[in-house]
Amino acid sequence: MVKSFQGVRMVASKRTTPTPILVRDHMSTNLVTFHPEDTIDQVLEVLTRRKISGAPVVDESGGLVGIISEVDCLKEIIKGKYTNTPKFPAKVKEHMTSEVITLSPDLSLFDAAGKFLELKKRRFPVLKDGKLVGQISLSDVIRAFPKLKSTTW
Template identity: 30%
Template sequence: MKVREVMTNNVRSMFNNSSIKDVATEMKILNVGSIPITSRDNRAVGIVTDRDIVIRSLTGQGDVNSPISSIMTSELISVSPDTDIHEAARLMAEKQVRRLPVVENGNLVGIVSLGDLAVRDVYANEAGDALSNISLPDRNMR
């Protein structure tokens, strides 16, 4: 099974020059914990989590009016729509992330989460293993 079969297609992203406050407000409205960050031409350039906003902006890396690019994770770990979901789960576990932007030709086309993998009974064990690895003590403050 491929990522394209389980990913969320209608994913909301924010521009890299959006303010931290605007991104946090969008997260609240959408009730999500992360938002992919794109350039104006829909190129995936990063991702920001609610944890990034709290830890990075409240510890002096940016105030609420700073651009999100000042605190986002710019080393984007992503997959293509044609990635096998076993590989996506393995990557999530290895990189200790719960969500992967889905990128095709540099453009954001979706997002896949551990929850997307877990709802498929056949992949529940793999998603559980990935979550176990992700939930280990965070050595790198991702």
């Protein structure tokens, strides 16, 4: 008589569909924002102190009207060099990017990564029902992927 020593076999569970990895799970929600009437001096001070490279620009009601970045600020810095002005009094509205591409919080992180590659942007404001709810940066996406388990792919 031959006995089997394999023990009790576990019944394989049914594979579940992986939970989608969404922008909402990796975006920043505690945002620094600027107003169109802020000066480039104010922007430079905040960007430097907070160690960020850009932020959304909102109106009085909190609606998104643009985005300001370090690159946008460089325009005023260069102008100051030519006019020998150490201060940068220009308004955000003069240098911000007003045609802003936004993402939905329900967009998959993989689709967001594709947008970063396609559009060569470093950050996207995240809007839900027309309201600014966050921002996702290229760094946020890069930091997310090493944390993912093989089953979520």
